[in-house]
Amino acid sequence: MIIRFDKVTKRFGQVVALENVSFEIKQGEFVFITGRSGAGKTTVIKLILAEFQPTEGEVWVGDYCLNRVKKKEVLALRRQIGVVFQDFRLLTNRTLKENILLALRVAGYRQPDWPEKLAQVLKLVGLEGREEFFPAQLSGGERQRACLARALIVEPKILLADEPTGNLDPETSWQLMDLLTKINKKGTTVVMATHNFDIVNSLRQRVIKLEAGQLVFDKKRGKYE
Amino acid sequence: MSKKLKGGWLETTWHHLRRSPFQSLAAILVMWLNFLAATTLLVLIFGLSNLLNYFEGRPEVTAFLKDQADQEAVDQIRNQLSQLEGIKEVRYISKEEALKIYQEQNKDNPLLLEMVTADILPASLEISAVSPEYLTQVAEFLHQKSDLIEEVVFQRDVVERLSFWTRMIKAGGLAIVAFFSFVALVVIMVIVGMKIAMHRSEIAILRLLGASNFYIQAPFLLEGIIYGLIGSLLGIAVVGGLVFYWRPQIEAFFAPVVVLPQNNQLFLITILAELAVGAFLGLLAAWAASYRYLRR
Numbered sequence: 439m440i441i442r443f444d445k446v447t448k449r450f451g452q453v454v455a456l457e458n459v460s461f462e463i464k465q466g467e468f469v470f471i472t473g474r475s476g477a478g479k480t481t482v483i484k485l486i487l488a489e490f491q492p493t494e495g496e497v498w499v500g501d502y503c504l505n506r507v508k509k510k511e512v513l514a515l516r517r518q519i520g521v522v523f524q525d526f527r528l529l530t531n532r533t534l535k536e537n538i539l540l541a542l543r544v545a546g547y548r549q550p551d552w553p554e555k556l557a558q559v560l561k562l563v564g565l566e567g568r569e570e571f572f573p574a575q576l577s578g579g580e581r582q583r584a585c586l587a588r589a590l591i592v593e594p595k596i597l598l599a600d601e602p603t604g605n606l607d608p609e610t611s612w613q614l615m616d617l618l619t620k621i622n623k624k625g626t627t628v629v630m631a632t633h634n635f636d637i638v639n640s641l642r643q644r645v646i647k648l649e650a651g652q653l654v655f656d657k658k659r660g661k662y663e
Numbered sequence: 664m665s666k667k668l669k670g671g672w673l674e675t676t677w678h679h680l681r682r683s684p685f686q687s688l689a690a691i692l693v694m695w696l697n698f699l700a701a702t703t704l705l706v707l708i709f710g711l712s713n714l715l716n717y718f719e720g721r722p723e724v725t726a727f728l729k730d731q732a733d734q735e736a737v738d739q740i741r742n743q744l745s746q747l748e749g750i751k752e753v754r755y756i757s758k759e760e761a762l763k764i765y766q767e768q769n770k771d772n773p774l775l776l777e778m779v780t781a782d783i784l785p786a787s788l789e790i791s792a793v794s795p796e797y798l799t800q801v802a803e804f805l806h807q808k809s810d811l812i813e814e815v816v817f818q819r820d821v822v823e824r825l826s827f828w829t830r831m832i833k834a835g836g837l838a839i840v841a842f843f844s845f846v847a848l849v850v851i852m853v854i855v856g857m858k859i860a861m862h863r864s865e866i867a868i869l870r871l872l873g874a875s876n877f878y879i880q881a882p883f884l885l886e887g888i889i890y891g892l893i894g895s896l897l898g899i900a901v902v903g904g905l906v907f908y909w910r911p912q913i914e915a916f917f918a919p920v921v922v923l924p925q926n927n928q929l930f931l932i933t934i935l936a937e938l939a940v941g942a943f944l945g946l947l948a949a950w951a952a953s954y955r956y957l958r959r
Binding site for chain 1: 867875
């Protein structure tokens, strides 16, 4: 599933969030979107999720042109994309298991398949035995892994991560990055917005840098500059 | 669909109800009030309609004869009455027959029976017509015979009064029920709207996961239906319980007119219809509340 931005501009009233940005991300790539706060990283993530449409230019995700996509197609697209946020966004009144299974339920998976999938994903993120815990009973790192488990259980083709290490200590951040690398190696495209230069510089993956809404550089095996 | 209902929507609805029980209680109470009024109205209309039908189905004028009226004069009046248009039957009730009727009506009260003899009861003429519109001419004719007739009892007044009250109760009751329904709709809309606002972040997460609007809306719609069903059921139960409790007294008071439904099937249909209306009202209110928020 290819992601393509073609001369994309996004304005919110007078504020220009992105200006004439073009790039293409191929299936299976690991891409960092870097830049300062307000550079337009989250806008890129939200455009891929079709939360809004570009003001100018075109955004393509797979066969969907998000400028002309129907509401039903947006839902179908979102079921193929996993998302991880800095603030986790777990349902506080539901157990970890219920939070993770919510993604399967929404995506319409058959109920007999749920236990096996749940066990697999919990093992992958290292949260076995925590199924019945509520988010408040989990540490920050565990919550982020729970969020990742929810994103991964539907076997997404693309995983979007918006500052996933923003609320984590360095050690937990690296554990999460190991997981993301492992997932990427299985063929999932990972697009991660971050301003954590340690991670970006150490992993040496493709880096797309934004500054004030403009694409400053797009390098394979890039560094945070 | 059923798995979604069992595992997802019902569970979410239960969470919503449990997390804000007083809001749920307010919604149920307002629905209960509405159906309390509606069920009471239905019972009243049913009873009044039966009373009206009873009197309309028996168009009669009763003329009580003076003691000095001789048999020949009475026979002459009977003949003249029989020749009037729309007259079905003219029956003469002698003093002795009047006493028998009186004794039958008061057979459980020996004190009343002891005090009455045939002499103090008047003989009478009972004139039944094919329809109530012919009663006026009969009454006018009888009033002309005041030398022989003591009193004319005419059902038109009763029928007119009953018709008036039936119309008034129907109109007034419908207005009250319409007003209560409107209040119930608004209250449930506000409550569901508040609940949607409380679950903003949950809805945002569901949207990101690709949930359809209907998937997100369904627990709120179910909630509205539950308010409607419980509210209407409570309304029916209270009025039904009271009617059932006082049934013997009500039936004895209005006898021989049957003012309460005797048919269980009719009872069941009424209950089901009220439940359906309650569920629809709750659904409509929840849908209206969620529509604006979720269709954006």
